[in-house]
Amino acid sequence: MNDAQIQTSTITVQVKFFASMRERLGVDEQTMTLPAGSSITDLWKLIAGEAKLPANTLVAVNLEYEDAGHVVHNGDEVAFFPPVTGG
Amino acid sequence: MNDAQIQTSTITVQVKFFASMRERLGVDEQTMTLPAGSSITDLWKLIAGEAKLPANTLVAVNLEYEDAGHVVHNGDEVAFFPPVTGG
Amino acid sequence: MYVRVQDQPLDPWEQMRQYRPGDVDDGSFGATAVCVGTMRDFNEGDVISGMTLEHYPGMTEKFLQKIAKEAQDHRDVLDVLIVHRVGELAPGDPIVLVAAWSAHRAAAFEACRYLIEQLKARAPFWKKEVMEAGRARWVERNT
Amino acid sequence: MYVRVQDQPLDPWEQMRQYRPGDVDDGSFGATAVCVGTMRDFNEGDVISGMTLEHYPGMTEKFLQKIAKEAQDHRDVLDVLIVHRVGELAPGDPIVLVAAWSAHRAAAFEACRYLIEQLKARAPFWKKEVMEAGRARWVERNT
Numbered sequence: 001m002n003d004a005q006i007q008t009s010t011i012t013v014q015v016k017f018f019a020s021m022r023e024r025l026g027v028d029e030q031t032m033t034l035p036a037g038s039s040i041t042d043l044w045k046l047i048a049g050e051a052k053l054p055a056n057t058l059v060a061v062n063l064e065y066e067d068a069g070h071v072v073h074n075g076d077e078v079a080f081f082p083p084v085t086g087g
Numbered sequence: 088m089n090d091a092q093i094q095t096s097t098i099t100v101q102v103k104f105f106a107s108m109r110e111r112l113g114v115d116e117q118t119m120t121l122p123a124g125s126s127i128t129d130l131w132k133l134i135a136g137e138a139k140l141p142a143n144t145l146v147a148v149n150l151e152y153e154d155a156g157h158v159v160h161n162g163d164e165v166a167f168f169p170p171v172t173g174g
Numbered sequence: 175m176y177v178r179v180q181d182q183p184l185d186p187w188e189q190m191r192q193y194r195p196g197d198v199d200d201g202s203f204g205a206t207a208v209c210v211g212t213m214r215d216f217n218e219g220d221v222i223s224g225m226t227l228e229h230y231p232g233m234t235e236k237f238l239q240k241i242a243k244e245a246q247d248h249r250d251v252l253d254v255l256i257v258h259r260v261g262e263l264a265p266g267d268p269i270v271l272v273a274a275w276s277a278h279r280a281a282a283f284e285a286c287r288y289l290i291e292q293l294k295a296r297a298p299f300w301k302k303e304v305m306e307a308g309r310a311r312w313v314e315r316n317t
Numbered sequence: 318m319y320v321r322v323q324d325q326p327l328d329p330w331e332q333m334r335q336y337r338p339g340d341v342d343d344g345s346f347g348a349t350a351v352c353v354g355t356m357r358d359f360n361e362g363d364v365i366s367g368m369t370l371e372h373y374p375g376m377t378e379k380f381l382q383k384i385a386k387e388a389q390d391h392r393d394v395l396d397v398l399i400v401h402r403v404g405e406l407a408p409g410d411p412i413v414l415v416a417a418w419s420a421h422r423a424a425a426f427e428a429c430r431y432l433i434e435q436l437k438a439r440a441p442f443w444k445k446e447v448m449e450a451g452r453a454r455w456v457e458r459n460t
Contacts, residue, residue, distance in 0.1 A: 063375055065439070079373060086442025087436045087437035105228060105298065107312040150232055150236050152296070166230060171316065172301045172313040173227070173297045174258075174290060174297070174299070186349075187331070188330070190329075199358075207350075208349075208350070209426065211348055212344075212347055214344050265343065265344030266343025279354065290422060317421070
């Protein structure tokens with residue numbers, strides 16, 4: 001039961017960074033383990049040690065835009081990036 | 088002086104017809120002589136024997152749109168045509 | 175600025191590929207907006223097999239030059255182009271190409287829209303449609 | 318419907334010349350609206366000599382597919398196309414091509430405008446500009 005409890009109480013997500021955020025953090029992709037039930041804000045705290053996401057930062061989970069309060073799940077791909085400038 | 092009076096009291100215009108109007112009248116272009124001071128409405132009366140221009144008829148004088156009350160001058164090119172349907 | 179009425183087939187994309195916006199260097203425009211009108215094979219519930227496009231030589235070109243100049247004089251518009259077919263057309267044939275170049279897409283879209291709306295409302299062109307069984311009629315309403 | 322992100326040079330008019338609107342016969346559309354975005358050689362008062370366009374592989378394509386489907390599901394829109402460059406660009410290089418086919422020009426214009434506005438506001442692309450003397454900066458504002 002102890003093993004099962006550990007398996008369900010932590011999750012692993014794949015985190016990606018793009019453009020100026022990738023350059024600032026010096027990393028493009030990393031695997032992170034965090035408590036089940038964590039939100040995007042919680043994940044960001046673990047990454048950057050900061051309480052708040054930088055202004056205008058966009059977040060996508062599994063290739064769809066999500067808000068900072070969105071809860072991540074095991075196996076999710078989470079991406080942080082600055083405002084988009086295509087077209 | 089009589090010759091001069093005749094010259095100034097009548098004018099000659101070149102009249103063109105396009106599209107359905109050309110087909111209906113059976114003529115594409117004709118030279119017409121009419122009293123000086125005549126309007127487009129007067130010219131139309133001379134052409135068709137009708138008092139009024141058919142609804143929606145457009146008129147151009149020297150390649151610019153004009154209203155039926157516009158006075159024509161010697162040497163003008165006057166065109167009558169139906170609503171335009173280009174593009 | 176380029177305005178042309180032609181009885182030769184119009185290949186809009188080849189025309190765009192070849193056209194160099196006048197007095198405009200390649201890096202100065204951020205947006206190009208284009209509209210192409212194509213002959214359809216149906217109109218007012220009838221199958222259309224062919225079309226004759228008549229125009230008023232002289233006045234048509236003058237009118238197109240006028241609206242091209244109006245569009246180009248608008249703030250931010252760098253260049254405009256209008257090419258219009260006349261003569262015999264078949265379904266699928268391009269009828270008209272209008273294009274506008276600008277530093278910004280809003281101005282390019284607006285100029286392009288202005289040109290096609292003015293052209294359809296006021297440029298002296300007339301369509302005669304040939305329907306199946308050879309009947310022909312002048313198009314009355316231009317939508 | 319055709320959506321493509323490519324690191325190869327984009328020739329918008331050649332692309333349009335080659336594209337056959339899907340499931341649409343030549344005589345069924347009356348209007349094609351097109352917008353091309355081109356790299357400019359100036360931005361925010363600086364001369365720009367080059368650009369790198371980064372994207373989010375997977376998400377970018379998915380987002381473009383989504384807006385293409387939204388535009389095409391609109392009444393009267395028959396087909397849409399989006400092609401966007403990534404990688405290294407020089408001034409004058411086309412960045413994006415969007416196109417919409419419809420029976421009527423209003424729907425074609427609106428679909429084209431919808432696609433480019435949605436793309437610019439939300440599609441995950443990022444521009445890094447190279448200025449004279451080799452300085453580089455990420456574009457912050459997209460107008």
